[in-house]
Amino acid sequence: MWRARRGETADTERTGAAAGEGIGELLAECELLREQAEQAGIVLDDSPDSLAALDQMQPRWRDDPEASEWLGNDAGLYLGTVIVRTVPGAVWRVWPRGNPVVVLPGGRELDVVEIGHGWAADGYPELSAAYAEVRVD
Secondary structure: OOOOOOOOOOOEEOOHHHHHHOHHHHHOOOHHHHHHHHHOOOOOOOOHHHHHHHHOOOOHHHHOHHHHHHHHHHHHHHHHHHHHHHOOOOEEEEOOOOOEEEEOOOOOEEOHHHHHHHHHHHOOOOHHHHHHHHHHO
């Protein structure tokens, strides 16, 4: 489960420049996912196309439950990063003792970490499909 760093407010909704430079930058790190993608020749440029490329990556991590858990976190955070950076009005919200969620312009909260865990464990839902669903909302 994702944990806020010491000193962060837990029920935080940030918009505009603060999201890009604050919590959004922290959540966008996704170090393990970025390493896996780089090894597969995939560039993570925070675009919807990069989500489709991740969906095509060979799931070599599925034999290692610990790697799958971490990669699921990273995949969800990366999905959230793409949504917040490309869907006008989407913002991060972090709840105490819980996962960060993306709040869509209509107010719907999307548990991107849960989506990422499903993708890492089973390949479903595909990250690009989750993004496409958000764009329809």
